[in-house]
Amino acid sequence: MLPIAKSILLICAVSSISGTVSHYFYGISFTGTFILTTIAQLVLGYFVNTYLDSKEIVAATNQQDFVNEYIETHAATANCAYCGAANLIPIIPDGNNDFECTQCGKQNAVYMNITVAQTTTPVDMPSYEISNANPELHKIKQQIISNEQ
Numbered sequence: 001m002l003p004i005a006k007s008i009l010l011i012c013a014v015s016s017i018s019g020t021v022s023h024y025f026y027g028i029s030f031t032g033t034f035i036l037t038t039i040a041q042l043v044l045g046y047f048v049n050t051y052l053d054s055k056e057i058v059a060a061t062n063q064q065d066f067v068n069e070y071i072e073t074h075a076a077t078a079n080c081a082y083c084g085a086a087n088l089i090p091i092i093p094d095g096n097n098d099f100e101c102t103q104c105g106k107q108n109a110v111y112m113n114i115t116v117a118q119t120t121t122p123v124d125m126p127s128y129e130i131s132n133a134n135p136e137l138h139k140i141k142q143q144i145i146s147n148e149q
């Protein structure tokens, strides 16, 4: 059964029951109660559906954000070694990162290279110098030079 037909039947059933109950127990018009109950159900249904839809949109957006964040931290773009097509591949530091190209279907091996760089020093911090000069060695060298003379 179509969902819309099921909803209409349910609304009519609830309205008929409330109309019958109000007519037999309270003497109120069946038609008036039927119409009022139907309108109330439609209005209530509209607000409930709007609320559920907005809740679903928020949940879908949060899930999409999570997936995007996960891809940003756990995947990288790599060009195929055969055809050069860009592929989004998962990066597992201690795993096998080989991938099959989505364009040509050939198997690619992945080799990771670790690059080390100095972190930048904040502007308001005192700068420091890196020196290979060892003061102890420098003193010994000066002593040797002065002994030779």
Ligand SMILES: [Zn+2]
Pocket: 080, 081, 082, 083, 084, 085, 101, 102, 103, 104, 105, 106
């Ligand atoms: Zn390829």
